[in-house]
Amino acid sequence: MNRRQLLSWIGTGLLALWLPLAPVHAQPDPLPSWNDGPVKQAIVDFVGRVTREGGPDFVPPPERIATFDNDGTLWAEQPIYFQVEFALDEIRRLAPQRPEWKDKEPFLSVVAGDLKSILVAGEKGLLEIMAVTHSGMPIDEFTKAVRDWLATARHPTKNRPYTDLVYQPQIELLSYLRANGFKTFIVSGGGVEFMRVFAERIYGIPPEQVIGSSGVTKFEIGADGKPTILKEPEIEFIDDGPGKPVGINRFIGRRPIFAFGNSDGDLQMLQWTAAGNGPRFMGIVHHTDAEREWAYDRQSHVGRLNKALDEATARGWTLVDMKRDWRIIFP
Template identity: 50%
Template sequence: MTRPINLLRIAVAALWMLSALSATVYPQAAADPLPSWNDGPAKQAIIKMIAATTTAGSAEFVAAGDRFATFDQDGTLWVEHPIYTQVVFALDRVVALAPDHPEWKNVEPFKSVIAGDRAAIAKFTMQDLEKIVFATHTGMTTGEFSALVKDWIAKARDPRWHRPFTELVYQPMLEVMQYLRANGYKTYIVTGGGQEFVRAYANQTYGIPPEQIIGSALDTEFTYNDAGKAVLMRPPKLLLNNNFSGKPEDIYLFIGRHPQAAFGNSTGDREMLEYTQAGGNGALMMLVLHDDPVREYAYGPADGLPASKVGTFTQALYDEAQRKGWNVISMKKDWKRIFSFEK
């Protein structure tokens, strides 16, 4: 019995030595931090920026505590077509509140929403949408509003994919955020959407805490409820319009410095990218171009794509990107897959 046992021990030792030698002579390649991206200029620009800003001695090195990246949400991190998710929430709230407001049946824009008149809804002006937001987002505490959003976002489904809206997040962008955070970056969402709306699900969906959400915001008023507990109420008054020039203004208000990287997809993000580039030091500016009508949507009108009022990416913005060295991400060419549920 001694001999077989010795032979077994020798065989095991030999296998262990071969494994160790193989690992030494032929080291495995480092895991791809962006596996959902095709190799190309966009992917390489991200990798290059992170390497340059995190390598000590590099001319573009940024200390760990000073590394910031900003991301628009709608159309940059998740699907925005055919209508913004928060608008869907607001329209659903109108229907839910309609029994308590019988006068809405004869008053626009509520009349069209209750009737489900999609043609009329598509023609709503900003004033119409403001009326709907004030009617559905105010008159409650911040905690009550957050609870409403969390309940809705857990139940609502997108009509095309029949999935929760939080599953329609772009997997390549999740990888970018994770890659940045793994290299000492703080990631911020800078959105034209409602700050409190996004805060209700951002941590679970993107891994971004509430204090790193910058968005359009209603005012808040400190008061006491009937039980004498301190609460913050949401009055029908706009505090921050976080779009266009409002984005860099609010970035400075909340962060107090230029980001090293900024990601957007529309004209509403233009000033954020310009502000990021003005900070210098190897800044990275990227715009997502929706040019994949099969896996997602195609709209612009940049680069000959169909025009759109939702997430407008004009030819002028496209030309500015080319002129200033910003990277335009082609959904069709640069992303191997768009959603995590793709096979």
């Protein structure tokens, strides 16, 4: 061995001794609010498979569509849907200007704070409340009313702003998907104009990627001579149950490869997602944490999870046990 070979051999040996001591910079956990376990691993494995170029399950970025329900999936929904609470608060705010409501139901019960009587009034009473508070005004006026309400209203039992009651694990999941080339959509039974007020700020989902139930609107020139879009009392589209795949087809034009819900109202969206070719991820948030949030499923008056729970179990969809799988719930 000559001198050059000897120095090379010594250098290689020293490098081999040094390498194990070199600092290893681990990648930060993209889902820190998710507990380690099979659910978190299923998400990470799926994203890894569909984004691995040259792999058998690779999905081109334009086809990486992810759809999420809102109520009970991205933020809380108990004891009643937050949009309904907004409508009830609007009735109370407007009542002094509407003396004809003084002795008329369901407005009398709303002003009195009698939730049981409101529920007894059933769908007819609720539709009347929603019509009064969600129509007969320009969209800009409605948007302002929602924004003002979100800035001041507090949840009746959590005593926090409603936008505080978003699920931190899901916020992380949305960001993680977008960082891996997914386009994220809300597909919810909630009102589309209502959700668009806050979706971009708290979820990072722009208004054009929010699909929801909608009423009839019309263009007109206002009394001030300016164009406006007026919200009418008629319902145009219900984005719930079988309406969800219809809305996805109408407004997105691509079948999702990743979908998340929490109730029977999301079942058809999950079925539509599962029916596509190639890799698919279907997830359901199961509310099991009575201490930190709420525990409910088959018998709940809000967000009932019955048929979808059975189908998820039978078909091996990913079931998120909130108590077990989420390290924290709210930010």
